[in-house]
Amino acid sequence: MSFTIQKTSPSAAVIRVGKALDFRNAAEFKAACQEHARQGVRFFVLDFSGTGILDSTGLGVIFSLYRQLTPAGGQVVFASVSRPVQVVVQLTRTYKVFRQFPTVDAAVQSQHAAQAPRPTGTA
């Protein structure tokens, strides 16, 4: 029932949530995310593929991460959302807060697109 965190860039990380994010591992999850945020990660992709349980405590630490990141322009997004997590997202209207992507790659690409230098206008 463990999650894994993989940095994709100095400012981005993908968290594979695993089978469950609930009251049993929420504190550990929160501490790990906070540590990465301290190290400069501002964009977190939560990979919910295969996640069977997201309870209110797990959702709460995700909101905690959101509150930590947003003042600094950071983001938390969801990817590969399993049906059980989608049910929770719908029940709590979390879709209003966290963008969802069909795959982790799509989520990571969205961050790259957001950070790409904008073309300058021609004279």
Next chain:
Amino acid sequence: MSTHRFTNLGTVIDDVHALLDAWMDEGSLQPPLNPDGEIVLRLAVHEWIANLVQHASFLSSEPEIWLDVQRNPDAVTVSIEDTSRGFDLLGQLEEQHELLHAPAPSERGRGLLMLITCTDDLNYCPAGENRQQLSFTLKNPDEAIFAGLFYPDVQSAASPAPFLHEEAHLGGDGLTSLPLTPQPDSR
């Protein structure tokens, strides 16, 4: 489905999920539940048992939790009994309502609201000396449930949280009609 008894608070969540897995693999809950109904059942049961594990005060050195799920034509009826002292469920629900109107998303305080949103006829009362019972019925979720989270009878706040600015209406009895019996606060 018979009543199942659990005595190990350290493993009860895993044990309950294993039981639910077995029922779902066997198709024991279909009908009346569809796959989304099974997901909601798992969520509701998990939230309550997680609440017991984290917050209940068990007087005995051997706490007991019983889970009973009965199939009806269009719903399941769930009963979860335990040997804790009980707690002020209505007070906790009111506290969670207050948290919803915080200016920023709160880290805590959604579990009981999620439970009440998923269920109908929620009842929490003594079931004997040092024994409490939570019971509810649960149907397959429909749009009313998905649209109705958290605002069964709450007035809009002057400055609601930016992501929860729509009022919704919960079907069923809602918060105020819970037939609760005041219990000593065990927390």
